[in-house]
Amino acid sequence: MQILHPFSGSVEQYLAQLPDPDRHRPACCPQCRAGRPLSAHGFYTRTLADLAFDGTIRVRRYLCHCCRRTVSLLPDFALPCLRFSIAVISLWLLARLLPQSPNRPAPPPMPYQRGQFWLRRFRSRAPALCAELATLSAPAPAPDFLHRALAMLESAGWTRAHRFLFGDLRQHLLGWPPSLDPARRCLALLADAAPA
Numbered sequence: 027m028q029i030l031h032p033f034s035g036s037v038e039q040y041l042a043q044l045p046d047p048d049r050h051r052p053a054c055c056p057q058c059r060a061g062r063p064l065s066a067h068g069f070y071t072r073t074l075a076d077l078a079f080d081g082t083i084r085v086r087r088y089l090c091h092c093c094r095r096t097v098s099l100l101p102d103f104a105l106p107c108l109r110f111s112i113a114v115i116s117l118w119l120l121a122r123l124l125p126q127s128p129n130r131p132a133p134p135p136m137p138y139q140r141g142q143f144w145l146r147r148f149r150s151r152a153p154a155l156c157a158e159l160a161t162l163s164a165p166a167p168a169p170d171f172l173h174r175a176l177a178m179l180e181s182a183g184w185t186r187a188h189r190f191l192f193g194d195l196r197q198h199l200l201g202w203p204p205s206l207d208p209a210r211r212c213l214a215l216l217a218d219a220a221p222a
């Protein structure tokens with residue numbers, strides 16, 4: 027099972043604190059709810075492209091001795107199954123959908139097909155996002171679900187929204203890949219899945 031690492035900072039700061047297993051050790055197992063501390067159980071690696079980082083990061087795993095299942099702590103600047111960080115994807119979507127905001131930082135250059143892939147997924151998710159984010163942000167006046175979801179994410183904060191969506195609702199900001207979505211039966215495999 028994947029849960030989000032309660033961390034806010036740069037990728038470098040995340041990597042610097044990673045060797046200490048006690049720093050963010052879950053107090054109880056999120057799967058069987060056993061109160062026994064989880065044991066550090068190594069790492070898996072995944073790729074990540076952020077605004078100032080493009081490389082491989084380690085993600086810490088813990089083992090529950092009661093249910094014998096593992097829990098991994100994904101840093102909350104990363105999205106499951108996607109190589110690019112929330113910061114990059116959000117800047118790209120904002121630049122594509124709200125290009126009239128000149129003070130916003132420009133997203134890094136992106137191949138057209140990759141950007142269209144994010145846009146298709148975001149467009150498909152927009153109606154559900156508007157409903158899911160209503161507890162974090164008041165629905166904003168907008169001409170369509172796409173722009174309303176964008177405004178709600180801007181109001182709530184993209185990372186905060188991701189924490190809520192993934193942590194509380196087990197939803198992916200851009201929607202789960204089709205192979206994982208129907209019963210989310212493969213959530214446990216996400217820890218091992220290579221980001222796209």
Ligand SMILES: [Zn+2]
Pocket residue numbers: 055056057058059060090091092093094095
């Ligand atoms: Zn357990």
